Amino acid sequence: MNDTVAAIATPVGEGGINIIRISGPDATRIASILFQSQGGTQVADLEPQRVTYGNLIDPATGQAVDEVLLIYFRAPHSYTGEDVIEIHGHGGAYVSSKILQLVLDQGARPAEPGEFTRRAFTNGRLDLSQAEAVADVIHAASDKALTSALAQLKGQLSDKLNALYDALLQVLGQLEAAIDFPEEGLEFKQKQQHDKNIQSIHAEIQKLVDSYRQGKIYREGLRVALVGKPNVGKSSLLNALLQEDRAIVTPHPGTTRDTLEERVRINDIHITIVDTAGLRHEAGEIEEHGIERTRHALAQADLALVIFDGSHALDANDALLIREVADKKKLVLLNKSDLPTMIDKNALLKQLGQRTALEISATTGDGMEALKDALYQSALGGRPSGEAVVITRERHRQALAQTQEALTRVSQSLQEDRSEDLIAVDLNSALEHLGGILGKTFVDDLLDQIFNDFCIGK
Ligand SMILES: Nc1nc2c(ncn2[C@@H]2O[C@H](COP(=O)(O)OP(=O)(O)OP(=O)(O)O)[C@@H](O)[C@H]2O)c(=O)[nH]1
Ligand SMILES: [Mg+2]
Incomplete structure (x- = not known):
C-alpha cells in the first residue's frame, strides 16, 4: 500500500x-x-x-x-x-x-x-466500525440515521467495545501467566472472581445486542407492511401516507397484485411502507403469486399495519389474516371510519391479542395524525431518543452473539474449575469475535497486557 x-x-x-x-x-x-x-x-x-x-x-x-x-x-x-x-x-x-x-x-x-x-x-486513523460509519454518514437519509452514524464515527461504539475488549484481555493475561508459570496457577476462588467479571461483560454485550432492532431502524428506517384482506383500503392508505396517487385504487377486491414499496419520513425517521396484495381464500392464480409476496413482505417487515374494514362485519378472510399476523409485531387499524361502524372491535382485539386499534379513514384523512404518531413511537421502540450506544449492523450483531457464545463456554469452564489452557482457548475466540468488529489484530495487544500486568522478572 x-x-x-x-x-x-x-x-x-x-x-x-x-x-x-x-x-x-x-x-x-x-x-x-x-x-x-x-x-x-x-x-x-x-x-x-x-x-x-x-x-x-x-x-x-x-x-x-x-x-x-x-x-x-x-x-x-x-x-x-x-x-x-x-x-x-x-x-x-x-x-x-x-x-x-x-x-x-x-x-x-x-x-x-x-x-x-x-x-x-x-494507518490507524479509524477502526473498522468507524470506517463503516463513514459510509453510513454518507448514506444517511434521516436525522436519526445521521446522528447514530456520526456517534459511531466519533468512536462511541468503539470506546464501548474497546473497554469490554480490554476487560477480557485482563482476564486472559492472568490465565496466560498461570499457564506460563504453573506454580502460580489460579485458585478456584480467583476463577470464581473471573467468572463474575465474564458474566458482567456478557450482560453488557447483551445490551448492545438488544439495541440492534433500534439501531437498524435508525440506520435503515422502519419497515412497515400494509396487510389485510382485499378491498379494506391498503392502497388507499399508502396513497394517503404518501400524499400522492401512487397505488391503483378501485372498488374491486384483488386490485393490487404485486407488492409496492415507498418511503416517507416521519419526523427524523425514515419509514418504508410496503403495500401488498390482499390476503384471501380461493384467490385466482395471479393473486396467489401476489399473496406469496405479501407473506414475504410480512416476514421482512419490522411492523405490520393490520387493516380491517370497519364498515363490514368480520369474515373468513379476516380470520385468515388474524392467523397470518399472529406472531408479528403489529398495529391494528380500522379503516373507513367515515362509514357506519359494523365491526365488533372488542371481539377483534381479543382475537388479535391487542389492546387498541386506531380508527382511520384513508379517504377523508381522519386519524392520519394519530397513525403517524403511532408509527413514529413504534420506530423509537419506547426509547428516549439520542442516548445509549446502539449497534446498527448485522455484522456487529453476529460478532457480538459469537462473542457471547464463547464467553458462555468460558464461564462454564471457570465454574467447573477446568484448566487454564482450555479456558484461554474460548477466551481467545471471544476476543477474536469482539475485536473483529473493530478490525483489531490482537496478538501484540495480548503480549503487552501480560507484560504490563505482571512482574515477569520475579
Ligand atoms: N368510504 C371509504 N372508502 C374507502 C376508504 N379507504 C378505501 N376506500 C375504498 O375502498 C375500495 C378499495 O380500496 P383499495 O385502497 O383499493 O383497497 P385495497 O385494500 O388496496 O384492495 P386490494 O388491492 O384489492 O387488496 C376503494 O373503492 C376505495 O375508494 C375509506 O377510508 N373510506
Ligand atoms: Mg390495493
Whole structure:
C-alpha cells in the first residue's frame, strides 16, 4: 500500500466544483508538477491545510487546464494518514476527468472504491466500525440515521467495545501467566472472581445486542407492511401516507397484485411502507403469486399495519389474516371510519391479542395524525431518543452473539474449575469475535497486557 492513488471525490456530472483527491507518498511530487500557485510557492513548501489559489497546468503543453484551489494535508494529519492533496477545480465532468488523467499520467493509480477510507483504517486513523460509519454518514437519509452514524464515527461504539475488549484481555493475561508459570496457577476462588467479571461483560454485550432492532431502524428506517384482506383500503392508505396517487385504487377486491414499496419520513425517521396484495381464500392464480409476496413482505417487515374494514362485519378472510399476523409485531387499524361502524372491535382485539386499534379513514384523512404518531413511537421502540450506544449492523450483531457464545463456554469452564489452557482457548475466540468488529489484530495487544500486568522478572 505504498503507492499513490487518486480519484475524483465529488459525484460525476456538472456542478459548482469538483474535487480531485490524491493520497500517498508521491502526492506532493505529482502536485508540484501540475500546479502553479499564484504566488510561486512550491507545493512542498505550502502551509498544510491552507487553501492556495493557482493554475493546473498540462506539462505536455505548458497550458493551464483549469483555475484551481489546492489544499495540502501533510502526513499523518490527513484523512488517510498519508500525504493528501486536494485539487478543487471547476465542476465540469470533462475538466475534472482531464485533471485526473494528468494526475494518473504522473504515476498515481486510480483509487479503488473506499480506498481512501481503507487507508485511513490501515494507518490507524479509524477502526473498522468507524470506517463503516463513514459510509453510513454518507448514506444517511434521516436525522436519526445521521446522528447514530456520526456517534459511531466519533468512536462511541468503539470506546464501548474497546473497554469490554480490554476487560477480557485482563482476564486472559492472568490465565496466560498461570499457564506460563504453573506454580502460580489460579485458585478456584480467583476463577470464581473471573467468572463474575465474564458474566458482567456478557450482560453488557447483551445490551448492545438488544439495541440492534433500534439501531437498524435508525440506520435503515422502519419497515412497515400494509396487510389485510382485499378491498379494506391498503392502497388507499399508502396513497394517503404518501400524499400522492401512487397505488391503483378501485372498488374491486384483488386490485393490487404485486407488492409496492415507498418511503416517507416521519419526523427524523425514515419509514418504508410496503403495500401488498390482499390476503384471501380461493384467490385466482395471479393473486396467489401476489399473496406469496405479501407473506414475504410480512416476514421482512419490522411492523405490520393490520387493516380491517370497519364498515363490514368480520369474515373468513379476516380470520385468515388474524392467523397470518399472529406472531408479528403489529398495529391494528380500522379503516373507513367515515362509514357506519359494523365491526365488533372488542371481539377483534381479543382475537388479535391487542389492546387498541386506531380508527382511520384513508379517504377523508381522519386519524392520519394519530397513525403517524403511532408509527413514529413504534420506530423509537419506547426509547428516549439520542442516548445509549446502539449497534446498527448485522455484522456487529453476529460478532457480538459469537462473542457471547464463547464467553458462555468460558464461564462454564471457570465454574467447573477446568484448566487454564482450555479456558484461554474460548477466551481467545471471544476476543477474536469482539475485536473483529473493530478490525483489531490482537496478538501484540495480548503480549503487552501480560507484560504490563505482571512482574515477569520475579
Ligand atoms: N368510504 C371509504 N372508502 C374507502 C376508504 N379507504 C378505501 N376506500 C375504498 O375502498 C375500495 C378499495 O380500496 P383499495 O385502497 O383499493 O383497497 P385495497 O385494500 O388496496 O384492495 P386490494 O388491492 O384489492 O387488496 C376503494 O373503492 C376505495 O375508494 C375509506 O377510508 N373510506
Ligand atoms: Mg390495493
